[in-house]
Amino acid sequence: MNINIIKNTSRELELEIEGEGHTLCNPLREILFEDAHLTFAGYSVPHPLTRSARFIVRTDGKVKAINSFKKAAKKLIERTEELRTEFKKALKAA
């Protein structure tokens, strides 16, 4: 993974994520939608063979876009761990 930041203002973050595609971006975008300060979040994978994605996050300005983005990534890590504990519990119960 390699990141090129194309635009980074308080309201907008635009970045290129090299070496990643839908797997990384789609859950992020989904979690970002839960953010109350978000006005736009989207990504595109310009070509399926080049393994890179372009991500855009815009907020209302009360929260910096990059912070929203980081928070979403953290939230995803937490959810993964939650899923792992639930999964282990279920295996024990089965």
Add this chain to the structure above:
Amino acid sequence: MKVTVLEQTDNTLQMRVEEVRPGLINAIRRIMLAETPTMAIEEVVILENQSPLFDEIIAHRLGLVPLKTNYDQYVVSSDCTCEGVGCHLCQAGFTMEVEAPEDGFIATTGDLKPQDPEVVPVSDKIPIAKLAKGQRIVIEAYARLGIGQDHAKWQPVSTMAYKMIPHVKVDTNKCDGCKECVEVCFRQVFEMQKDKAVVVDEKNCTLCNLCVETCDVQAIAVSHDENNFIVTIESTGALPPMTIFEKGLDVFRKKYEELITLLPGRVPKVTPKKPRAKKKALPKKPKKKKEPKAPASKTKTKTASKSKTKKKK
């Protein structure tokens, strides 16, 4: 979030996962298919091949043989101290020497002799080549860790699929007992009981909506939960499905951890005009520090102790 195991065998696992966003479960599916590492034969040295098959066909068939994977012993060869050349820390060897005792003899994966007893084909009955009497095959093969994104042979699952939990309702007041839904539904969701259609196997529904379209009196309603899923994992045998799922979660988690470390800590005010030069310098710092440290230390400490027993010259 809630997980319930519905069915479990050696190679399959079906579970109900509730209150999860579809994007998350789909990303985990993609990771299990394409980014969870397993072992597969990557290099084949053909010393003798008298079979009717070309060398590359045999090599290809060997590559596709699912192998039992052991994560504790091996590292990905690009992260290995040998720098991808291939050594006992990152690859497991096999030899095979067969001579057909009679016509129509089939060389199978059972003839592959593993050097590491923990990395073996999941079945010894997978055919490799059919030989005539006296024909010989002598090969050496090396298995490495890899991911499905690079080649499907490294995929740990034959399928990993999920579906939204279906709900099928029949309004018995409207139903006139015409039986059409029973006939049209190919998943046997309905049954006739006392001249009324009754839902008997809701879980089996594929949400195709055929029954809704067929019913002339609009007695059927089909819906689904957006955030509840039935997840089915079917392993190739390389790893138990539980391990694949957990390893998938690990891979998933690591992606976001890496992403966070790559993002600049303090947000610099960047003028949008000249973004590239500045920004490239920023993310480099955390990356350089982190990357070589983590895998290198792992490979050395973990494998060095074990390598003594199975050193190969």
